[in-house]
Amino acid sequence: MFRKLDNTKQKIISSDKAAEFLEDGWCKADLHVHTSCSYDVPANKCTNPHDLMKKAISDGLDFVTFTDHDTVKAYDLVGWSRERLTPGVELSITDMENVGHTVHINAFEFDKEQYADMELIVQNERDIYSLLDYFKSNDILHVYNHPFWFKPGEKPNIYSVTELAKHFPVIEYNMQDLKQKNFFSMILAQRYRKGMAVTTDSHTGRIGRVYTLAQGDTFREYFRNIEKGRSYMMINEPIWKHISHELNAWVELIFNMENRMPYEGDYSTGVEAFDRVVNLIVADNMEKHPHITNMTMHLAQQFFGSGLPFLLYKISKQPQVSRIGRIVNS
Known part of the structure; x- marks a missing residue:
């Protein structure tokens, strides 16, 4: 099983190695970060969207995005067209017919009207394949978040996870989840030739403690390179730490x-x-x-x-x- 992941495991690099890519013009971003606009984030200066934006830029992130739970209020506060800031959201969709449990999806590069459309699909249709079709028809970038995390109280359908992974361009390596679960996510990414992005999923303002490296003059170019596997994941410490x-x-x-x-x-x-x-x-x-x-x-x-x-x-x-x-x- 480990031999199957030789190529994928080489995508995980240290900060020292990452520095070499950054010197060559590669870009870095943390694609899953929550602000105080999320219901489960304590309100504080370091989780305020304005201050979190400043911290991200001062720490050298080339692209910044906030992915709050089912809300885009952070962008109403800091602006929808700020330089280096890309609109993002973490959508929670409970599709009992096709999946059987709640799935979290990060979506990027959309406008207010598109978010309203996505919200209707999530809340009213509750059909994950309708949502995925909407992403594709509107060219909205998206990620399958922590595939093997399951909402407390729900009975997970693990078979549906392996099927859903086929339909996403990028699968997340989430530092808030167990190493073993991320390992299985890596297996799915390699099996279906999907990109992978490592994220902090921070709820405390610790943006950029891990990040994904890829080339690109714009966020879209950067993300497309992740989709194609032309990327690296900088991880400096074990998940438990x-x-x-x-x-x-x-x-x-x-x-x-x-x-x-x-x-x-x-x-x-x-x-x-x-x-x-x-x-x-x-x-x-x-x-x-x-x-x-x-x-x-x-x-x-x-x-x-x-x-x-x-x-x-x-x-x-x-x-x-x-x-x-x-x-x-x-």
Whole structure:
């Protein structure tokens, strides 16, 4: 199984090697990033679209895109035609007839009217193949996000994942998901000759910690080269460490969360138990006890930074990973 991925694995390079390509004029971008406009991102200066844009440019990203959950409010704030900024969104479509579970798709380079059309397909038709047809007929760039991530509470149809992968030009290598699941995504990408892009999927402003390298004077040219496999993925640290850093940053943001603006809505982790903890932390009475708050934050950072939560998550997902492996390799 590993021999089958020799060519694909060579697409993963270190920052030192990436620097050589950048010197030769290659471009880099992080194609999956959330701002405070996403419901599950704590509101803070570092997740605000304006400040996140500045950070991305100062860190040397050639193209910047924000892919918030089913919303394009970030572009209403910072502009739809900013230089180096490409409109993007993460669409969540639940097609029970053709798929059987929720699928996340990143779409890029569209206008407001096209987004409204996509929104109608997602919310009303709920037909993933209608959405894919819309992408193709309107030449909208798109990525199959974390194919083997499944929404909590849903029963995944793994067979449909292997079928869906045939219909996407690019498959994501997501640093928020298990290494084994990304490995299976790489198998599908190689099997169906699809491009691959590595992303942070950051919800804490850690944009560009990994990135995809490709040539292109425009975002479209850059993306087309990824589609053709003319690209590399810069990954400098193991996934468990990336997730631990993300969780640490998340804890700090939660304890320093600003009041969300009206356009941003209410914050939610998507997990009821976590939401209760967050509501307790940010409640007014916690502000009256700063020492308790600081101690709680310190303990939470130690816990999440220890890698134990990731280990427990990894163990809990092993039966699913084994099943995915059997189906992908059958």
